[in-house]
Amino acid sequence: MLKKMRMCDNIDPFTLRAGTDTSSDVDIFPDIAYGDIVNYLVFSANYLTLEEMKAFKSTEAHNYFTSGWVKDLSAKQLQDDKVLLLGEVNHSQRLPDQPLHVWILCKKHGLVLSAHCTCMAGTREACSHVGACLYAVETSVQMRNATSCTSLSNTWLPAYVEEVHFKRLKDIDFTSSRVKKRKQDDIINSCSSAETEVEKEVDIPAPTEQELRDFYKAIESANVVPAIFSVLPEYQHYFKEPVRAKHAHLENLADDPAGV
Template sequence: MGGIARGSKLESAKPSRHFASSKSTSKVDMRTRLYCCGLFYDSKDPYETPKKDWNFVPNTLPAIAYPDIVNYCVYSQSAYTLNDLKGYKSLEAYNQFIGGWVSDVCAREVKGHVVVTARVRHSQSISKTPLQPWIIAEKDGNILSAHGTCMAGLGEVCTHVGAVLFVVSSAIEIRSSRTVTQEKAYCLLPSGTKGINYEQLSSKYPLLLSELRDEHAFHLSKDELFHKCEQVFESICVTNDQVRLEEGKTRQQADCKEWHRFRTDRITASRMTALYGTSVEKPARGLIKAICYPDTARFRTKATQ
């Protein structure tokens, strides 16, 4: 696969500025490299792809691990020369990654493959324009090919390509270690939970008399109100289990909150004398408070508290 047939899709593909400025041998190498991966004639040259088509989300990156880097840089065969790459400068590439020489890493999915590009600064000349290597890999991390704008990058492997591979590998490792709280909407409710009618919880204790409040009874006459009270009283049902449970909760009497709560609206023996001494038409307000709101009618001072 040393040349390109005239009139083929590979020959008629639109070149980038980097491609146009490259030497003829480099042009053949880069076009053949992309053609072998099945990307060049169905998509744009990575150097000509608009910035809006690149994705800066880590989820787009291929799952490259350290064994994939070693396998590609050292043991893989060239996609078009079939010779081993034998790039043994992994330590120098790792140092460039640690030193922060790699920036603007972005990716783009093309025909089931992922193209990753980045900017890598020169290690010995910071003022020069950063290099722009790119790699082509499968989503599972298998590296197919790479290219760099330096002299060594034309041979599919260089320290700048290796530095980009280490950046991608580190990003994948960080992405895999994310917790569920770092993922957006990780624990979503299933869609089948709509329209469920939940049953109302029933209390284990007897109903409080205050819970029998009826707004419609406010306008009844005295005789009608007495008749209404008799009907409500006949409908009240307290089980033996509720009696035992309430008795066990109120053994501490005044020292127990439940004791004051269950006394609400109940006429106890201690209130009987005061009840007979008040008027039915105009009952004493303090007596009404003591019976209907026993918790608020309690005597409290700093000393008693």
């Protein structure tokens, strides 16, 4: 831990106060890309294999990010072009507990130098919570670099899940992490262009009485009887009153030979 503190300019990252000692300004976030995440989680920390990273959308780290378990991302600039990132991630098994604290030390160009998490596996410098924060920063940087999306602030990030409530089955979102990632990519791609075309609503006028009469005549000539004809007086003759069978009286059953 002392070695990590020396790398952080002799600062204990967990003593920093988010928003006071650090800033949530995306402009100071390091330029972390997918390659930097692979380089750190696979080659530096040996946390994941290359095969697992080929299906990174199925990993716990990516699922935590797309599920909205990452919050309070902030950064602090250090010496030698280094940036210290802070973040919080929900527990995977104990959601009501306080979120786990994560810090990541990077170079401004995106190289990840070290990391730490308060979870049981965090001392290894890599875990799913560290990975989730890396994916969150990667997406933040992508949106920051999309010039036409600068006015969206952080609205494009997955909303942080404060707590999980009981819901009816029909109200539960079963969207997979893969689909959520695709939706985020669609937002980023749509914002990468200088101008985003906005579809204009077409004002369609209501049909005239003559147009409606011609329309109904065309339907009638096609030997089709739609349900709407039942409420149009000139076409109601197509619908016959239902014939109801007369109910037999109990007193007449004794005289009815068929009832014997």
